[in-house]
Amino acid sequence: MKEFNFIDLFSGAGGLSEGFIKAGFKPLAHVEIDKKACETLETRLVYHKLDSENRLQNYYDYISGKISRVDFLTDFSRPEISNSVINFQIGGKNNKIIFERIDKLAKGRKIDLIIGGPPCQAYSLVGRSRDKNGMKNDPRNFLYKEYAKFLKKYEPKVFVFENVMGLITAEKGSYFKNMQAYFKRIGYELNYTIQKSEHFGVLQKRRRIILIGWKKGSDFKYPVFNKVKQQFKTSQIFSDLKKLKPGEQNNVTKYTNQTTTYLEKFELRNGVDFVTQHIARPHNERDLSIYKIAINKWLTKTERLKYPDLPNKLKTHKNENSFVDRFKVVDINGLSHTMVAHIAKDGHHYIYPDTKQVRSISVREAARIQSFPDDYFFEGGRTAAFRQIGNAVPPLMAKEIATQIKKQLI
Template sequence: MKRLPEVRLQKLERLRGGHAPRALELCSGCGGLSLGMEAAGIELLAHVEFDSTAAASYALNFRPPHEDSAEAWARARDMVASDPATIAEEIGLKGKVEDHFDILAAGLPCQAFARIGRSKLRSVRKDEEAFKNDPRAQLYQRFLQYVEAVQPVALIIENVPDILNFGGHNVPEEICEHLEEMGYRVRYTLLNAAYYGVPQMRERLFLVAIDESLGFDPSFPQPTHAAKLPSGYESARSTALKHVPAEGSRFHPIPQAVPGLPPAVTVKQALSDLPVITEHFAEPAIMRRRKTSDVLPYAAYDGLESYAKLMRHWLGHDRVILGTSGHVVRITPRDFETFARMKSNGEYPHAFKVAHELFEEHLSSLAASEKPRNNSAAWKSLRATFVPPYDPGKFPNKWWKLDPKMPSRTLTAHMGKDTYSHIHWDATQKRTISVREAARLQSFPDSFRFAGAMNAAFRQIGNAVPPLLGLAIAERLCKDLVRKPVAAPVVTIKLEATAKVA
């Protein structure tokens, strides 16, 4: 028989009495998962975020439990150096820390787990095993210490699918083993955001745990939309699943879309009512002065899409707004005409060819006396004003032009450094996407504000859990927590003292 802390059983009784679940989120970022949990009826009681700009964004959009704790609420924190008891005290929560939180959630940093992150770490540190030695790869162990201190009745972890193969080690299985020893039922699976109303094909691993006393395994949300994943996503999924044990694993079969569901939300449905942006090439001085906080009116658009309506009127964040912020884009004059001429769904080899065509056309327009000799220094200099320097054989996916009839490809934190991975489909705008368009593709509502300048905003968006996907997970979890328990013998134990992580 399991020996479970009495405080967890008391929390479950509280939830069955109709009270809202209360959450502590670690590695919250700017608040993507928090938006989903909040919309599902979960009270956001505390959060921890290391990045100061992301923490500032969180404070801009979510209220602290006590108005006099605003400074502590907005403070950036290191989850290793912090402990839940001190955090609770700083934001004004009285009493034992294990009494406060019903749900513990975390979007743990993925840099050491993601294949692209591993490659970068190897390159920067000149060490093939750098990803294994990265401190961020051990944060799941710190998360388990928070579980011990907080004694939640439910847990959510989000990460990239590559966490299933961390140098041959399936990290979610290890986490499950530890949580089972603590008295939880645990399952993990892969979910793609496009199946849950997000206009983006974003594959992520979710691990969910619930208190053992409930007597059943946690479940996952069923898809609300139908989508066909491109071969690259299917291949990555298959590769990840190879590292799930054939027997005895805690892997939950990936939820499948049933016939009759509406198709996935497309890029055009998601973005068409947002402002047309041409200042980057028509009046670049205006674009250089524009801030991410500056508001522009919506574009005139007949037949507003249901997705756009949701982004304008998100539950709890539906203040009346006549326009949106975040209409800043990169100013890259060399590539504007290449963007315009690229075909939808075109990648870097296609862009490279288009740029060469533009260069050749320009050469043809010059008088004979003006044409530089082939491969001369002048010729190479002129070519560089049209053609990007990257080898198309080495960087086939460096650029991509959005397909308006499909969901977007995955947005990443690397957009903070360049946004060529998401070029706007509209040839008349000839640009990469704006901050607000990235936010829409990630399902952030239009009223959501981002602290910092353009690069920081892109990074926050790319790092975030899509709020609509977070909502689906949170709603399913809340339903499980108030389900009638399946009878199972348990022995309760009392915690002797307020738990505090060392």
Template sequence: MFEPIRIVDLFSGPGGLSEGFATCKNKEGQNAYAIGISVEKEKAAHRTLRLRSFLREFSDFPPEYYSWLKDGGDGPDWKDLYPDEWLRASEEALCAELGTPDATELLSGAIKRIGGAANGRTVLIGGPPCQAYSLVGRARNSGKKDYVPAKDQRHFLYREYCRVLNEFSPAVFVMENVKGMLSSTVEGLAIFGQVRADLESSGRGYKLYALSGDENTELTPQHFLVQAEDFGIPQARHRVIIVGVRRDIASRLPHWFSPRLKKSERIVTVADVLSNMPLLRSGLSRNDSPAAWREAMETAIQHVEGSIANYSGEDKGTFVATVNEVRARLASSSLQGRWSPVRTPLPATIPSKLRSFLNDPRLSTLHGHETRAHMPSDLSRYLFAACYAIAEGSSPKSPKFPPAIAPQHVNWTSGKFDDRFRVQRWNHPSSTVTSHISKDGHYFIHADPCQCRSLTVREAARLQTFPDNYVFLGTRTEQYVQVGNAVPPFLALQIAEAILPIFDYV
């Protein structure tokens, strides 16, 4: 009887890695992997994780799920409707802080149970929290008085991952982290070198593999950097991903074998995944209504038109034509909703495998496709930036903003805010979707100037390649954080496929 490979998922977030592995099929079309346990400390992310674990209990999601997405509200009482499935999901998705005694005890019991039934076919996945490694986080920490990197335990959370490697001794592990890990140091020592050494010596010992790069050269830190846009993700997301194979298993692999991601035939763009979504207007931070928004948009257009004399781009004609088009569309369209009750088809330009991954024909609406509110003064900046991106092919840096539109910040011209407003261009992958999207929308301006807004949670989730039926729970701010912190599930699927042949030798 076929038994799937068992997964232990640490620092799970909303479940991006888990989703990719859980959807991976073997040659017979069976689910190649099954999640044994996943652990996440943030309550909202854990709720999302548990809901998805529950849904995986069914070959077809329950009808009540689709009714809830269509009708809205707080959602069904799953525990009452499906007590057995909900209990199994609650046992699989744990809300616990790794490294604490309680979490260690819970995890140890689960590891013994999973390892005992898996016949050696096990994988450890996860990404220790990365704030201390990220370039932004390091800049923020450097400004803190009395900050001592060696005392920041976030630098060493990967050691909890290593502790589990020692206890679990999986056949394979996959660890993900931010690019900044490659250059982060503590007391002058490169953290990545220590991470590699600790991973290699954990448990019974592991041989490390890089998923991209030239397999015929000696591995360098840069070989472990995966650029997601090379592999069909509509986002320029660069992350460190380390694959480890237990040495006794690695010794059985053919000398030529190395788990590799296959580059996609073409780059997937923002337009590929967002262009056919229902059109939504932005909201206003005060006194919002369709009429007030149209009035605010008319004022924004006038501000932009009034600054054309100070336009510093190369293609002023296209810029002016784009602004005129926005005015015409605004006059002729019925664009007034901040959310849409309908679900439009996925764009035909999406590559078929990704399209199939995102699509669920049973959906009648898109959960989380609702705009947030912006200050009226920001509408003119969003409008200018989006029109500029269409005319010039790039998002404008702060010196390109006319004085009449630029924010009245004392540091606006200091160089620290050059990228304060960033448009996600139609014909390119997006910039990296991060948890900062929860703070404001300035870094994530929609490519369509007529909508004049930041991205919705669902749009950010599309760029992260979460399936359209993947629901994020919690407040909207918490949902944005979950999406930004996740591993793109479609990339996780490809990782799961790349390491699958290893289990022929376990």
């Protein structure tokens, strides 16, 4: 059976790529500006290599801290892996360097797919609301043209462009219309849908635009995705993890309960008897006091805490009209609200739903909400890990997209 390859642009920590790999695609190159995310990508690519060689114990030794990263990469990485993770900003003179790197990796082979989504801050509603110019002058508005340069050079059969809902309304919709027209001018038919991550088994309310393009003249059609009938709750991704105190660092810990139906069905637990990066950030006394109020209000009344409702002694500013819902508890009896990269700054928007564990969620809990499997290791420490997770495409969502695309390519 033919093996299809792909290039992942604006790769982040590799959530989109992970889904395509799980669906049987082979990554040729990842291009990402963030150094720590690139380290995460390389670690994961070595994982897949060792998995194909039935040598995963070497990987487990690394993520459990038994061997150093230097020794791990020295012994188990390969030049084709390290060279395939390209740590450059896309655009300008960098593109020539990136193209040269990809050409060496391709060795004359055709590129089957290009996937990826440029940074979303310029399109997001939150980003526009915080910028005095509504992000009109942000160069990231036009990164789709950089994406298109890769389409023009490599002419893949199909491309996948993922982004936030705000793309549709940015500058009254003109960015999105211009983007579609631009892709069509360079030889692609395309269509898009708005997808809900929970339809793919992700325990999170996340809406994303999935734009897919294909070469004009081909018989490709926009895929129909199989929907998972949602019957799971976030409690099923928290119940087997050790209870944490604020600031507790469990880089490696044992599971404390049996697995759940959800973790088994979607393969988030991978068969080993330990989990990594179950790490909680520290909090000051004021934040913990607010968290207690927010948790009680949510668990007893299913109501969100608003800033004006706080006791005066816990308020730090007089503005009671902006960002009043910054303290939000994760819904243990339903789906989590959308995971975003701001979780790297503070945990106020992702409070753990238990009065006996007053804290924000851990790195591993955030990863599970995004549907990353437990053996997915994020490099760079707690803050870098949170940022990578918040920016990612949920792998379960990516896998179904990849699966349906592959059916038409075979």
